[in-house]
Amino acid sequence: MNMPGFLSQLVAIVVALLLAPILTGWVNQCRAWMQNKSAPGLFQPFRLLHKLFNKESVVAEYASPLFRAAPYIVFGCMLLACAIIPALSTNLPLSPVADAIALVGLFALARVFISLAAMDVGTAFGSLGARREMLIGFLAEPALLMVFFSASLISNSTSLTTIVETLAHQELAIYPSLAFAFVAFTMVLLAENARVPVDNPATHLELTMIHEALILEYSGRHLALIEWASSLKLFAYYCVGLALFFPWGIAEAQAPMALLFALPALIFKLAIGGVLLAFLETISAKMRIFRVPEFLGTAFLLAVIGMLIHILLKA
Amino acid sequence: MNEFFDLIAWGHLEWVLIAISVWLLIGMAGMFALRRFTLVARVLFPIGGMTGIILFGAALSSLFSDVASSIVLPVGLPQLPFHFRLDSLSSYFLMIIGAVSAGVSAFAAGYFRKGEGTPPGLLCLEYHLFLASMALVVLADDAYAFMVMWETMALSSFFLVTANHRIPEVRRAGYLYLLVAHIGAIGILLCFGVLQANTGDYTFANMRAQHLTPVWASVGFVLALFGFGAKAGILPLHIWLPEAHPAAPSPVSALMSGLMLKTAIYGVLRVSYDLLHTQIWWWGVLLLALGLTTAIFGVVFSAVQVDMKRLLAYSSIENIGLLFAGTGLSVLFSAYGMKPMAALALTATLYHVASHAFFKSLLFICTGAVLHATSERSLGKLGGLIRYMPWVAWVTLIGVLASAGLPPLGGFISEWLLLQSFLFTPGLPNSFLNMLIPVVAALIALVAALAGYTMVKFFGVIFLGQPREAKLSQAHDAGMWERIGMGWLVLGCITLGLFPVQFIQLIDPVTQRLIGAGLGQQVADGSWLLVPVAIERASYGPVIFLLGVSASFALAYLLVRWFYHGRIRHAVPWDCGFPCQNARMQDTAEGFGQPIREIFAPFFHMEKELPGPFDNKPRYRVTVSDHFWYWLYLPIAAIVERIARLIGLLQQGRISIYLLYSFLTLIAVLVVVTLR
């Protein structure tokens, strides 16, 4: 692979690793502000990770190797995901490795492993969490896929870079289909990243928790990896959303220098996105677990309708 | 590589036939060593596995040198001796049969135990007869040979299913299976009756030469769909499948699910692409609709099963549905003359044929191993086996990932290709179909995701968590032969997952032959990237994908160790500080299926038994069964019963009445002949 390509790839990965926890911290901070709480610092997540890494990790006595491997696998998946999503530049040598569909597959892989790990210890909460996680997954995945498809139908491609390039380059056009897709995508994002109204990461209440139940048995470095992975996941979703719906400012393959302008653009977009997310989380209330299928079903339908509209209006 | 193939390029068909006859000989040998267990299990079955590999090699090489060779055996009907022909389509399926059967035979060598109902020699005979007839079905080049082999396949597998016929359920399952198979076979037979077009010449060559009117062609196609659908377990002819697969010994279920169902796909392809020249668009729609309905039905049902083999059986129904959908899409495309798209869809289908063959037989033999270790089939009584049989567990995990359609394994690639081909459909001239497509794609995505759900349940409940029964701690890991078989199949799954480019080169001749287009050239460019159309459009590189994940895995591992530490402490699980944990508190299989039951409630025919608020022995029971029993099969049975009763009234034993019948018949016939 050529040198600038390698460079931008490396930059993308490092940026992802660094920005992801900050994004999480930023979202928490905004939410705290909106809820009139005193906010933790922007770098709180890094401190948390550092603390956890330092702790020794306590593992259930009859946990299988799968349990200990899972965090690394999940982390790996999320890192790869961030590496192939054109957040800063479309000149990513790794990008052809996995297109939009493969990206969804990647998320699914991570989800399967974390759920299996949760079942491995064999506690009541673990299996409960695994079940709920898979329940959300099997509804969110197709919805996400449909979102990608309505973008792919416009750009006649499932490769993320091509999608971004086509969307970014053509003169400004209104895509109703993309509007639908955007709403759907937002709902999926909320569900996938364990956000209110689907899940509330801030509680360990048996009736409500999903993501927390999954990682209940983890501690120390394993927990740290998982936390990092989940913030990477949030970051990845943001980048996907930005790439699909606000692809402006992303550097082209031809112009390596554009990276310098791409980074501030990205940070700016992320910041706004964070505020919006915090806002959403603040105004909406946690819903009962059995309503989640309806929520995600709506997202799914919206995405499908988006595709239909595209085919109807050829736009 | 290729010069090696050139070396043995002479007479692929002969090689194939030699391999098949070796199988038959082994069967005969089993007949003579009826009760000599060690000989049968440790010698004959491994030889059968070897033969499978030979078949695999022969078929592979014939795929590379794409020349159809045929042979006529001096058996069969006088004017219609058995014709056999080895073209790319048949060699592709032969290759899969050979490869998969090799693994399954090796497993079977270690699987069959002493004193299980049928004597081992007989099992050996039926088993190898089954393999041989499957191979010959794919080879057959005239209707009679095809039908004979087809029914022999059904018959031998029936006897294998009923190997343990002391159990009434097994008998019932076998009966149901053979009945559906036979009725389906009659359908296929009638289809050939249409295709031969009154020439009285039943060779496929003649059928290819015929040019049928669209009406007759459609009649033939529908009959074929009925017949092959019955064998494949397409809705609503699927009921035999979830009965027969659990009843059969695991290697047999592996063969049935992994290979026999594929022969039905082969039949559909053979009829609709080879024997019939032109496709009509609504055939494709029909296939698509049936396939998707079946797929969703299958996956939803498999998600709520509590018997591990039933779960896999329903998942087979789901995969068959996907295969039919893919076929339907390619038929649709080729009906509109969009050859490259048709080739893409067909490639996806054939790829899935291969990967499903591997991972499903792998999963089935894994359940076999579990069954032997624990003698438990119900998920509710398993759990935690990864500690006692780690080998089987990890092998199963790979199968599960492949079956869940996750990258970087085989199942994902076929679904990926299928979805790619769906993204082409806006090119279709028919706008109504264009509208259809997003829905279809969405459904496929849904099915794939649900498959993931099911597979997590399958693996998690069997192997993870704590053992739900005390005896499970005595479970032993698989033996040598079983490991060899599993290892071989795992190898297949991984290869299919990591080297799609190379494997599509094998599918290329098939699509070239059937459709006249193929992905071979296109794909060959990016050797590590799978590029079906153009690099801008879509690409996927499993190897790099795997490398990426594992690299970051390793990186994270090392860095953590480097900057921090690797200290670890073992303790009782925390579980929110819950004091008294026991295995019964884990999610049961029913529990895991419950959300699906709630969401897809209309799919199921459920009987619930809920505890009242005040009963001191509260009991919760829910049984899920198939609507089609109550909508279709029981009514049919009732109607037949009623008609039979009415006809029975004809014969009430009074001789005067009998005489009256004859008398009236005589009068009637006389009237007829005089009025002529």
Place this chain on the structure above:
Amino acid sequence: MDILLLILGIPLLGGVVLAFTGHRPFARDVNVVFSLGTFLAACALTVQVISEGPIFVLNKQFFIDPLNVFLVTLTAFVGLTTAIFSRPYMRVEQDHGKLTPGRMRLYHCMYQIFNFTMLLALTTNNMGILWVAMEAATLTTVLLVSLYRTAASLEAAWKYFILCGVGIAQALFGTVLLYMAAEKVISVEDGALLWTNLETVKHQLNPDIIILAFAFLFIGYGTKVGLVPMHNWLPDAHAEGPTPVSAVLSGLLLNVALYAILRCKVLTDGALDSALASQLMMGFGLLSVVTAAFFLSRQKDVKRMFAYSSIEHMGLITFAFGLGGPIAIFAGLLHMTVHSLIKSAIFFAVGHATQKAGTQIMDDINGLLKVSPTVGWGLMLGTLAILGMPPFGVFASEFLILTTAMREQPWATPFLLLALGVAFASIFSRVQPMVFGDTSVKSLPHSPALVPVFVHLGLGLMLGLYIPPYLDEWFRQAARMIGG
């Protein structure tokens, strides 16, 4: 001394001999010996026909042509195997006190005479003699059916006699009309009833008379074929008679009756311009197939069930002949052959099974595989074969019939599909528990004679995979003759 007369003479002589010695213990072997003689003679005849072609003897009173040569051999063969089978079978029956020595004498005597009458019906060239032979066959089998002298067997025999007697009477009327039509064309001196003569002048026969004659002949002989709705005697006779008799009834007598119809059909088709005869045969054939299939699903008695299956198959064969065309008729002839082989094999196996279990009620017969694997497999394979599972010959013929019907008479195929499906479901659901599963009965003193079963099944298997060239040639010539 002509071989043809030898074939007729041996069983007749056997009948006479056994009429005096039939009650002795060695009579069983004598019976086998005579049947063997008949069979050997038939083989010799076959060889002669293969070498020299059609034969006439006694100024054309008897003849052998492609249509009846294989039937003659088949009859002699099944007669032999049935005799072999009945050795241990009847011995056991006698031990059980079901039969007195006198009855054994009657049985052996009548068995030979019955063979004689069937061979006579097959080989005679004279339509009148054909009728006489058919009637005689009825009389002998009536005695055989009523052999046990139980109330049920008497009832069955009575019904058999009355129904078939009346039917046969219609056939006689038909024969008279045939004669009437014939004597206008052929002078009475050179045999106006000789089939060969009629066949040469069939185009000149008066259609009005011939069609009427055919109506009577079809009803008459059709009663013996067991076509619905004249079939009512058949299940009773099969169920209540001794099993060897059921075997020969199903395996041979029905064939011979159908053979008679075929002979008449050839003449009718020649005389008529319309295909009325074929339509009649198709209609009655289809009716029989469907009705019998539905009857099957309610049976409790195993022999009765297989009797209905015989009706079904006879219906199918009749339908095939009605269908016409070289392939369908070829298939019909093939089906006649294989059906008689397989069905008699099934009856052999069933006989042993019922003797073991001591009942004919299927619900009381379980786990044959456990008590005697050979009987079990014999029954299972036989059933699968008769249900049209390849590679047995039945499948070959059904394959040809159905594929031809699909393009010739598409309207009929749904009925056939339905009937075959119902028949499969009904029979197999009964037989499977009989063969499989567990049981507690113990085996019998005399070892069962299972060689016949497996020889028959083997032949049935062979005909599914390989048909000898001369047999094929006969089938084709016969098909040409019948197809006109």
Place this chain on the structure above:
Amino acid sequence: MTEFLFQLIDLFAAVLLMVAFAMISQRRILSLIHLYTFQGVVLVTATVVVAYVTGQHHLYYSAALTFVLKVVLIPFLLHRVIRKLNVRWDVEPLINVPATMLIGIVLVIFAFNLAQPIAQLSSSVARGTLGIALASVLLSFLMMITRSKAVPQVIGFLSMENGLFLAATAATYGMPMIVELGIALDVLVGILILGVFMFQIREQFDSLDIRHLEKLKED
């Protein structure tokens, strides 16, 4: 003279038909047998006349055969049977007599319509009687259907055979001799067997009412 003889043949045929009707209406078994014998006599005479008119010598033989068989032997056997089993009592038909008669008349018309066109084609002098023959065959068939005791049923069977014989004579001056012999033999053996059966039925069911023979059926 021959004219008169021809009319005589037709007269005999008519008598046969009448006898058939009489049999349907007749209730007493004994007189049924008498009627059967009488039918035989008429048949023989008719045959003789035809033989005389046409000079067909083999008709004399078959007439003699018929006489021996149907006028002497079979009636004698029947008499013995009913004396042994003493069943000379009345039998009530399943359908009452007038109805049967009506059906019979319809049958006769049907038979005539059926036979006329063919009879024209016959070269026989007695061609007119073909219809009558067919009619009496059908009538005996009807009788067998309606009667519910064994003996009348057998008699119906036999008189049907008579009708057939008449048909043979009328249409074609009788069948070839060999066939005639065969038929006669069959009839004789048949009646013997039936006789034996009647004794066994009697001892099994201690009655000759065939309504006891209804055990074998689909349930």
